[in-house]
Amino acid sequence: xxxxxxxxxxxxxxxxxxxxxxxxxxxxxxxxxxxxxxxxxxxxxxxxxxxxxxxxxxxxxxxxxxxxxxxxxxxxxxxxxxxxxxxxxxxxxxxxxxxxxxxxxxxxxxxxxxxxx
Numbered sequence: 165x166x167x168x169x170x171x172x173x174x175x176x177x178x179x180x181x182x183x184x185x186x187x188x189x190x191x192x193x194x195x196x197x198x199x200x201x202x203x204x205x206x207x208x209x210x211x212x213x214x215x216x217x218x219x220x221x222x223x224x225x226x227x228x229x230x231x232x233x234x235x236x237x238x239x240x241x242x243x244x245x246x247x248x249x250x251x252x253x254x255x256x257x258x259x260x261x262x263x264x265x266x267x268x269x270x271x272x273x274x275x276x277x278x279x280x281x
Contacts, residue, residue, distance in 0.1 A: 168199055175202065180209050197223065201236050208243035217244050235264035235273045242280065255281070 174183035184206040187199070195203070200219055208216035220240050223229075229237070242257035258277050265273035 168196070168202065171202060175206065180206055184210060197226070197233065201233060201240075204240045205236060205243075208240045208247070211247060213244045213247040216240055220244070231264045231268035232270045232273065235261045235268060235270060235277070238264060239273065239277055239280075242277075 171183050171186050174180075174186060184203070187203055187206075200223055204216045204219035204223070207213075207219070220237055223233075224237055238257045238261035242254045242261060245251075245253040245257060258280050261277040262274055265271075265277060
């Protein structure tokens with residue numbers, strides 16, 4: 165896999181498909197938490213809700229997640245629910261994402277989630 169920073173750089177400029185392709189197809193369970201979260205977010209953004217959901221289900225039960233990581237998980241869940249057409253759940257997950265991001269002082273995530281409301 166290319167460096168996580170390079171993948172995040174592609175993500176930050178909207179090159180989602182390229183960012184996802186830059187990640188190897190390695191065993192997701194052996195990747196770092198940050199890498200798994202980024203993979204889940206990229207999958208959810210490009211319409212692969214099932215893959216994103218699978219990753220999130222494995223992550224959300226972990227202990228010791230930071231507020232920022234919880235915010236990213238909620239954001240991915242919102243994308244998954246949007247793909248499934250459950251817009252009430254989208255609103256709920258975006259609000260939770262914003263709440264966690266505010267507690268983490270993660271302004272980028274706050275803005276990203278607010279733009280989706």
